[in-house]
Amino acid sequence: MPDRDRTAPAVHGDWHPGLSIRRRLTLLLLAGAAALSIILWLLVRDVANEAAQDTQDGILGAATRAVADEMRGGTDGVEVDIPFMAFSILGAVGEERVFYRIDVSGETVTGYGDLPLPPAPATLGPRFLSATYRGEPVRVAVIDRTLLADGRSVDVRVALAQGSRSRDALAGGLSNRAGAVGIGFFLLAAAMAVLTARSVTRPVRNLARAVARRGPGDLRPVDRPVPSELVPLVDALNGFIARLESSANRTETFIAEAAHHIRTPLSALRGRAEIALRGATPETRDHLRAILRLTDATARTAGQLLDHAAVVYRSDQAGQAPVDLARLAEEVVRTARPLAELRDIQVTLHHEGWDRAIVRGDRVPLEAALRNLIDNAVKYSPEESEVVIDLTGTQPVVLAVCDRGRGLSAPAADLMPRFARGDNVTDVIGSGLGLSIVEAAATAMGGRLTLMQRPEGGTCATLTLPAA
Amino acid sequence: MRHAYLASGLMVLLSLLPLATRAYEVEQDVTFEGGGATLLSIISTTDTDVFAPIVRAFQALNPGMDVRYVTAATTQVHKAIEAGAPFDLAISSAMDLQMKLANDGLALSAPGTPGWPALARWRDEVWGFAQEPVVTGIAPGAFAGQPPRTRSDLIAALRDAPDRFRGRVGTYDPGRSGAGYLFATQDARQSETSWRLAEVMGGLHPRLYASTGAMLADLASGDLLLAYNILGSYAAAEGTQVLEMLDYTHILLRTALVPRSSSNPDLGRAFLTFLLSPAGQTAVAEAGLPPIDETALARAPHLRPIRLDTGLLVHVDPLVRGRFLREWTNAVRQP
Numbered sequence: 001m002p003d004r005d006r007t008a009p010a011v012h013g014d015w016h017p018g019l020s021i022r023r024r025l026t027l028l029l030l031a032g033a034a035a036l037s038i039i040l041w042l043l044v045r046d047v048a049n050e051a052a053q054d055t056q057d058g059i060l061g062a063a064t065r066a067v068a069d070e071m072r073g074g075t076d077g078v079e080v081d082i083p084f085m086a087f088s089i090l091g092a093v094g095e096e097r098v099f100y101r102i103d104v105s106g107e108t109v110t111g112y113g114d115l116p117l118p119p120a121p122a123t124l125g126p127r128f129l130s131a132t133y134r135g136e137p138v139r140v141a142v143i144d145r146t147l148l149a150d151g152r153s154v155d156v157r158v159a160l161a162q163g164s165r166s167r168d169a170l171a172g173g174l175s176n177r178a179g180a181v182g183i184g185f186f187l188l189a190a191a192m193a194v195l196t197a198r199s200v201t202r203p204v205r206n207l208a209r210a211v212a213r214r215g216p217g218d219l220r221p222v223d224r225p226v227p228s229e230l231v232p233l234v235d236a237l238n239g240f241i242a243r244l245e246s247s248a249n250r251t252e253t254f255i256a257e258a259a260h261h262i263r264t265p266l267s268a269l270r271g272r273a274e275i276a277l278r279g280a281t282p283e284t285r286d287h288l289r290a291i292l293r294l295t296d297a298t299a300r301t302a303g304q305l306l307d308h309a310a311v312v313y314r315s316d317q318a319g320q321a322p323v324d325l326a327r328l329a330e331e332v333v334r335t336a337r338p339l340a341e342l343r344d345i346q347v348t349l350h351h352e353g354w355d356r357a358i359v360r361g362d363r364v365p366l367e368a369a370l371r372n373l374i375d376n377a378v379k380y381s382p383e384e385s386e387v388v389i390d391l392t393g394t395q396p397v398v399l400a401v402c403d404r405g406r407g408l409s410a411p412a413a414d415l416m417p418r419f420a421r422g423d424n425v426t427d428v429i430g431s432g433l434g435l436s437i438v439e440a441a442a443t444a445m446g447g448r449l450t451l452m453q454r455p456e457g458g459t460c461a462t463l464t465l466p467a468a
Numbered sequence: 469m470r471h472a473y474l475a476s477g478l479m480v481l482l483s484l485l486p487l488a489t490r491a492y493e494v495e496q497d498v499t500f501e502g503g504g505a506t507l508l509s510i511i512s513t514t515d516t517d518v519f520a521p522i523v524r525a526f527q528a529l530n531p532g533m534d535v536r537y538v539t540a541a542t543t544q545v546h547k548a549i550e551a552g553a554p555f556d557l558a559i560s561s562a563m564d565l566q567m568k569l570a571n572d573g574l575a576l577s578a579p580g581t582p583g584w585p586a587l588a589r590w591r592d593e594v595w596g597f598a599q600e601p602v603v604t605g606i607a608p609g610a611f612a613g614q615p616p617r618t619r620s621d622l623i624a625a626l627r628d629a630p631d632r633f634r635g636r637v638g639t640y641d642p643g644r645s646g647a648g649y650l651f652a653t654q655d656a657r658q659s660e661t662s663w664r665l666a667e668v669m670g671g672l673h674p675r676l677y678a679s680t681g682a683m684l685a686d687l688a689s690g691d692l693l694l695a696y697n698i699l700g701s702y703a704a705a706e707g708t709q710v711l712e713m714l715d716y717t718h719i720l721l722r723t724a725l726v727p728r729s730s731s732n733p734d735l736g737r738a739f740l741t742f743l744l745s746p747a748g749q750t751a752v753a754e755a756g757l758p759p760i761d762e763t764a765l766a767r768a769p770h771l772r773p774i775r776l777d778t779g780l781l782v783h784v785d786p787l788v789r790g791r792f793l794r795e796w797t798n799a800v801r802q803p
Contacts, residue, residue, distance in 0.1 A: 080788075080791075081788060081791060082782045082788050084657050084779060084782045084783075085779075087778050087779045087782045088778075088782075091775070091777030091778035091779045092777070095590055095591045096778070097571050097572075097573070097778070098778040098781060099571075109787065110785055110787040110788075134572065134573045135573060136573070
């Protein structure tokens with residue numbers, strides 16, 4: 001089967017696969033808003049220009065027509081009279097310059113002979129031209145007429161020009177206002193874009209934060225409400241978590257069963273070795289004693305593997321009940337004393353004033369944790385020394401196990417993982433599982449384990465657990 | 469008072485200057501000395517003795533400036549600027565000719581005064597600095613009873629006593645005087661009554677003048693009983709009795725512009741700004757020219773300011789002018 005998952009992911013026309021959704025969304029919305037703003041401005045500018053031009057053309061055309069209408073053919077040529085109102089109306093619109101030109105039979109009879117004219121052919125209505133005349137932008141309107149003068153038809157052309165300054169100012173003012181509106185619109189849209197992008201990506205951030213906040217052993221499915229777009233992601237995540245959990249469970253079960261299966265033959269082996277010891281020759285006695293010691297150590301490791309499996313497995317289950325740590329510590333100390341007394345090590349428990357230290361959790365892993373802590377302390381203590389267990393405080397509950405042993409050879413964090421052991425304990429048989437069991441139990445209960453070198457020699461292992 | 473400027477000013481009569489090089493004719497050419505650092509040249513239609521105190525007030529505020537003041541007829545002022553004579557300021561009572569100069573781009577923009585009444589400015593190129601009612605001057609006892617207050621009354625009064633007024637009615641000859649042409653065209657534009665009045669005056673063999681001063685002189689001597697369309701301020705200065713017609717009385721603006729041909733336009737602008745300033749307007753009033761006063765116009769409904777806009781250009785057109793003068797002459801010069 002071809003390994004499809006490991007081929008490089010295809011980039012489907014996106015800018016950068018790594019660009020954040022929020023930034024991408026913001027940029028897209030901003031680009032859209034900018035485009036809309038510019039389109040709005042261009043449209044309004046065009047409309048304003050057109051409207052201003054139409055207004056000017058309307059007045060200019062009417063004035064030109066008024067002049068053209070006053071021209072009459074007669075028996076002695078064409079009579080020209082410029083109506084006062086024609087110019088007066090133009091004068092009323094802004095303070096524009098006015099130029100004019102009246103041509104009869106192609107000859108300029110009055111006005112400004114060099115006024116530019118539109119090239120288009122004659123029509124009855126006015127034709128318009130934008131031009132520059134005497135250093136100023138002007139709009140020229142032209143009307144062509146044919147008059148009968150002295151029995152002959154005479155071509156007459158009337159051109160009237162008006163400065164475009166106020167028209168440009170009007171259109172410019174409108175366009176500027178549209179520009180300001182466009183900028184305002186864009187700023188508003190930009191703010192909306194940022195808010196929208198933030199709001200859209202918030203569920204993703206919240207989900208990521210919630211998953212990241214989980215403890216290392218927390219394999220519960222994600223059940224927080226998410227938008228429908230994120231449901232497939234959460235479903236996939238939950239499926240993955242479920243597979244992970246069942247895989248972890250299988251592993252722990254396997255370890256537990258393996259440990260159990262090892263312990264039973266070990267007991268038989270120990271029995272046989274003890275029997276053989278009774279009738280052994282001095283030469284074989286040492287070998288048999290070594291076999292017994294190794295058998296004990298292996299049985300202990302198997303027990304710890306069981307403990308570990310129990311702690312890890314049970315911490316995933318939600319077995320939560322109030323446990324009195326003071327009573328539990330007393331019981332564990334009581335069972336640890338016989339072994340300690342063999343090496344003249346005194347184990348004392350101080351919990352003065354803290355008769356009841358109630359924590360919330362599972363009794364089994366907690367007991368395993370205490371047992372491992374105290375066993376460790378005894379194991380690494382020299383003969384005729386003292387192991388002190390101090391229970392102080394109930395909010396949170398702090399339990400310190402201090403010995404006069406050889407201390408720590410490495411930072412505490414390096415000693416916590418499974419099968420990790422210090423360089424200074426190679427002469428003592430151990431599995432390296434003890435501290436990892438304690439830590440797993442502490443973490444499962446929401447507490448923590450700290451190791452500290454005592455200045456006067458020895459180690460203090462402190463278990464801090466939240467009170468119930 | 470009238471010739472006081474002679475004490476400090478230097479008067480050079482036109483007759484001493486070479487005439488052939490000029491495209492225009494001047495009446496008086498006077499230089500007011502003020503220290504001689506810079507020279508401001510003004511061409512104007514306003515008589516030198518009327519304008520002298522205004523120049524002096526300007527010189528008092530701007531020491532070290534000589535002011536050359538040249539007077540000419542309205543058409544000659546127009547011609548001078550059109551020909552590119554290097555004057556820094558052109559002052560004229562012919563609003564239409566000033567408008568024509570500005571419209572054709574021969575005037576420079578000048579800052580003037582912000583908030584100046586819109587009726588007394590065109591763009592920032594033509595600025596009105598004095599307003600002048602166009603009135604009718606009458607000799608004492610010209611009318612038997614109450615003097616007429618409208619043109620219709622005047623027509624009736626003239627018709628009632630043709631023998632009394634024959635040969636003793638005067639008005640501007642629009643063909644010779646720019647101001648007279650402006651008044652006549654504005655009259656024609658304002659109402660048909662003015663044509664009837666022209667015809668009635670024409671029946672009385674009117675005398676035609678080129679200036680208000682000449683009409684005032686003839687009123688004073690008793691040669692005239694009635695002078696139609698004269699400048700109110702000159703009449704007031706002579707103590708002549710005047711009538712403001714209640715149907716309408718035009719208000720003429722004396723306008724100033726900085727010509728494009730100016731060799732020192734900033735001096736022209738400075739003088740113009742002074743003319744429009746409170747100090748300048750006070751000087752204008754003290755010289756006997758009514759300063760710009762919008763509220764006075766608003767209070768008196770019969771006062772019609774001649775609109776300073778491109779409408780004035782119509783009558784400057786040579787064809788229109790020729791046609792108008794023909795019609796006017798037909799009305800006034802009756803056989």
